[in-house]
Amino acid sequence: MVTRTVHESDRTDTDLTDTDLTGARSASGAVLEVTGLAVEYVTDGDPVRACADVTFTLRRGEILGVAGESGSGKSTLITALTRLQRPPAVTTAGSIVFHPRDGGPAVDLVTASPRTLRALRWTSLSIVLQSAMDALNPVMRLGAQFADVLRTHDRSLSRDAAWTRAAELLATVGISGDRVRSYPHELSGGMRQRASIALALACRPELVVMDEPTTAVDVVMQRQILAQVLRLRRTLGFAVVFVTHDLSLLLELADRIAIMYAGRVVELGTAQEIYDEPRHPYTRGLRDSFPPLRAPLRRLTGIPGTPPDLRRPPSGCPFHPRCAARFDGCDTHLPGLVAAGGHAVACRLHDPAATGRPADTGQQDRAARPDRTAGPEGGAR
């Protein structure tokens, strides 16, 4: 019962946060407002909560990176945002409000009818998947797939015009126009991924959701693809939700980054803020899990322990079993996402009500972190 009351009070915190964020978002051009989104997987036993309390705003033309490890709920979030989820996954709470560019009425994607969703897909909202082979039809020529999409949403377009447009679209991602007559298997992996990006952009959507689009390609190709996405974004002005496990990539690419852990957003801030002054111990650990390419090497330790099993989530803050900075109450109190000047964090270290200490305990934290695998030679490098 004690836990219950604590949750209620935390809930109030989150509500306050929401209002804080609302002030910032006002009509300053939000494309997507996600509020209190919860997604569960129905099982034989208790439902598994894969996403809980996810709240963020995507501004027009912004790249929002979502970083998380396996089981952090980032893929679940993607399917919920695009309404591509199937049973046993179900959105149990929250709203995903989409604001069309032309000033039309806002649409809540959670309650939208299939018909409304169909009208929005491609023209307003599109998705790029990890594997381009999943997005492209293997038995259709590229041009035919583009023409399909284009003509479904613009019935006046003639077949020839659609194929010409397909060639133009392919050219925008650096694939020569004569490739419209190719089948997907005739392209290399990188080309296929670029083609699927062009396909996602065919109807000039306002929002593109990218689910690890470069995980299956090599680093050189990854750079090329991302450069093209950035360039296209500048000309077309779409917003991007970019989901990946590779925080180092997001630090270079994204405007703002949301860090997910155990189905919750634990920190949300600009790429600069996340890199320079991460507030959540998990974010800091994640940042320090990527060895630098040029900066002087020092011994890094990653984060001890393993990500939680969502079927049996830890009580209180889901990160507390792995957290070196935990203190009394972390195992019973679930912190809400609290914003301070746009940089939001869900950690009791930064909650004045929970701790009498000043918010920034970064140094202590690093010193206190147990080093499980440190060998005697630890200091050698």
Next chain:
Amino acid sequence: MTATTVPATSAPGTTVPEAPVLEAVDVTKHFAVRSAVGARSVVRAVEGGTLALHRGRVVALVGESGSGKTTLARLLAGFYAPTSGEIRLEGTPVRRRRGRVERGYHRDVQLIFQDPFGSLNPLHRVRHNLERPLRLHHAVRGRAELDRRVRELLERVALTPVEQYVDKFPHELSGGQRQRVVIARALAVEPKVLLGDEPISMLDVSIRLEMLNLLDRLRSEDGLALLYITHDIASARYLCDDIVVMYAGEMVEGGPKEQVIAAPQHPYTRLLVESSPDPGRGARDREALFDADADSLGEPPSLIDPPAGCRFHPRCPFAMDVCRTQAPPRTDLGGGRWARCWLHPEGRAGELDRPGTDAGTDAGPVAEHATDRTTQENQ
């Protein structure tokens, strides 16, 4: 962050005290493939692979997928017989019976697979996996002795308390714990060489470093020779002493890690380093990073019909006539460094040091054309 800020570390590659434990000498591996219409062709997976692993040292083999790095690892692990060339274990060429290495070979050389989910039999407990090599290689009999050795192994890979793990099935363990079991199993043999084929790429980001630290400890405590295969040049820098870069089945550059990363002496290495994400580079200069060489730089060629001459020439901003006809010789650059690029014999190596990514653009159309050709030939 420019290259010059990196401190020139003690350059451990300069002196090699003892003979290599395991080496590949000019090994080549070709695979015969048959297409649907029955035409035979040959995949030149590895050509001219030369690599030496020393006691207590880590060599990183860096390359993109399809560069032949896994094939080389499997050649070294004795899964394939080289088409030509030689694998030497402590100076002695490896003998084979009907294409398979003798069992004794694996007493010295063990491989760690990429996928910790696939390399443990889901039907066997942790204990079984560790007891088998103990029984096979050290004739350990008797419950008490087995238990003691199993406990030792698990403690070495930091799976403690041992009781909590020893009777678990693989599916009850996380990815990182599984990979520790895989490493413990390899260690049970007490090998001299550990070959890691992307041992951390399937693990969660936050536990990768623990695994790298574990490998590092093994090499310094037990004096293992370690080959670390990866596509992630930043993790290679963290763990290894020397880096060897592979491209399209060939080794293009090698040397002490800091020098290779800070001042690449091959255009491909430079491209690879520049393309790798670096959190230190940060959000500050995103546009410059992603816009400068946005033109297509092509893709690695088909290994069935690789380009004549230097295999990188269709994508190379410095390509000369000689690059299109003759394979570049290996140029020794001193201090354990070498590169296979015509820029060095031609005396144009200075151009590589020039920072800047604009070089990619002038070869853009050529590269595009060449890639198109190779992909068409692939069909």
Next chain:
Amino acid sequence: MSAVRSGLLRGWKVRVGLSVIVFFVLLALLGPWLTAAVPGLDPRANDLTAIGQPPSAQHWLGTTQFGQDVLAQTIEGARGSLFVGFLSAVIGTALAILVGLPAGYFGGRTDSWLNFLSNLFIVMPVLPLILIVAGYMQGTGLWVIALIIGFFGWSGGARTIRAQAMSVSNRDFVLAMRTLGEPHHRLLFHEVLPHLTGWIAAMFLQGVIGGVMAEAGLAFLGISDSGAISWGTMIQAAQQQSAVLRGMWWWFVPPGLCIALVATAATLVNFGVDELSNPKLRTVRRSVVRRTRDRAGRASRADRADGVVGETRVGSDA
């Protein structure tokens, strides 16, 4: 493993199938005791007072043209039919494993030879061959019938085992254990074979169905042990005495129905085994879909009701 077992038993198909099979196996095992214990239930005794009688209080399933009790014969026939079914399935499965497993594991020349062998048995005209062999061994017992059926019926299964063994053998853990120096026989029987359990179980059940059917078919063609009683010999006897023309349905319906029941039961169990070894076949259970809808419906109702989203989740959080 217990998870596997409980997963297997959860589906209704498996439960129904298994209970039917267990029932018949018990019938076969306890048959002689049953027929001996109940007076008048002797499969071989000829009751000359009741010849070709329809079901009655004295003979629950009626009697044959020879005055034999059909119920007693059906019980005794279960013994014969299931004996042939199981024995031939054991022989066929064993042969399939012996040929398929090394073929898939070793590959290369071993594979070519063994695969040639199983292909040979696939294209062989099996039925005429069985007729010839059985004719040659005229008047032998059910043992021989089972042997013949098993010996000619393994080739399809061998191909399945070969394909599966090939894919398992190429998995990393087999390679890893080989690198550790495990000998081939350990790799074959401790690493590869356990992964084929599902396939082997399915094959075995298929073999039981095939054996029971084949025995009935052979008996119908007159190839059988004249002294033994099985469902096949019952149908054959009924056929010879023109039971159909005389309207003596009680003579051939019980054995026919039993064969159909055993075959259906084995197939049902097979579905379950299949779903277990190939999760893609597993459909989302109806209860899950229903509950999914319930939750979604509740969430959207809550939205509409109070305008504030997310109230429902707080309570369930604690």
